[in-house]
Amino acid sequence: MGGFAIAEKFLSFQGEGIHSGRRAYFIRLFGCNVKCGWCDSKSAWEGAAPETLSAREIAGAALDSGAEIAVVTGGEPCLYDLRPLLRELSARSVSAHLETSGTLPIPEGRGANFAWVALSPKLFCPPRADSLARADELKFIISDPRELSDCERLAEGAGRAKAFWLHPEWSRSVDERLLGALCEFAVSRGGRWRVGWQVHKLYRAR
Ligand code: SF4
Numbered sequence: 001m002g003g004f005a006i007a008e009k010f011l012s013f014q015g016e017g018i019h020s021g022r023r024a025y026f027i028r029l030f031g032c033n034v035k036c037g038w039c040d041s042k043s044a045w046e047g048a049a050p051e052t053l054s055a056r057e058i059a060g061a062a063l064d065s066g067a068e069i070a071v072v073t074g075g076e077p078c079l080y081d082l083r084p085l086l087r088e089l090s091a092r093s094v095s096a097h098l099e100t101s102g103t104l105p106i107p108e109g110r111g112a113n114f115a116w117v118a119l120s121p122k123l124f125c126p127p128r129a130d131s132l133a134r135a136d137e138l139k140f141i142i143s144d145p146r147e148l149s150d151c152e153r154l155a156e157g158a159g160r161a162k163a164f165w166l167h168p169e170w171s172r173s174v175d176e177r178l179l180g181a182l183c184e185f186a187v188s189r190g191g192r193w194r195v196g197w198q199v200h201k202l203y204r205a206r
Contacts, residue, residue, distance in 0.1 A: 006049060011025050019069065032075040059091070062092070069094075097118065103131070133157060151164070
């Protein structure tokens with residue numbers, strides 16, 4: 001069984017989405033196929049990974065952390081076959097969440113499933129239809145209100161999702177015009193549309 005290249009792993013809290021505020025053990029896997037210019041996690045795909053661990057070692061650390069949930073993130077975690085890690089987490093009764101761009105198939109199956117899939121579509125590199133359909137929530141990072149029509153089109157493919165989050169891109173997180181446009185859009189659409197912030201950044205948390 002191959003190991004997992006780890007960019008970092010740490011205990012913090014979930015700062016985004018429906019599970020915001022929950023104590024979470026983040027497993028940031030190394031590597032990304034998307035490479036957004038504005039990425040705030042470039043250390044997860046530039047240079048070299050600081051360590052490689054087995055699924056058993058990662059799951060043991062997640063359990064020992066005492067977190068409510070384990071968040072498998074990146075980079076793009078679906079570059080890896082995540083099923084061995086999911087089985088090890090399940091064997092320890094650790095609830096596994098995934099954060100993905102949706103540009104690759106989500107590796108699940110045969111007793112290896114995520115309890116929650118948060119998919120953050122990148123408009124210049126759209127998600128696969130099957131990954132979009134699997135998502136439990138969508139998180140859009142918006143820097144320009146003109147992107148909202150593309151968000152709405154993508155949301156149509158996420159029939160299982162319980163929420164479609166609109167977050168301002170962090171360098172514009174107090175831009176009144178942008179926040180006003182996101183708020184107006186979410187209120188006018190109603191239903192599953194939500195406005196939010198990347199709260200962990202407000203708290204200066206990782
Ligand atoms: S998909 Fe995520 S990790 Fe990859 S470059 Fe974009 S923001 Fe960074």
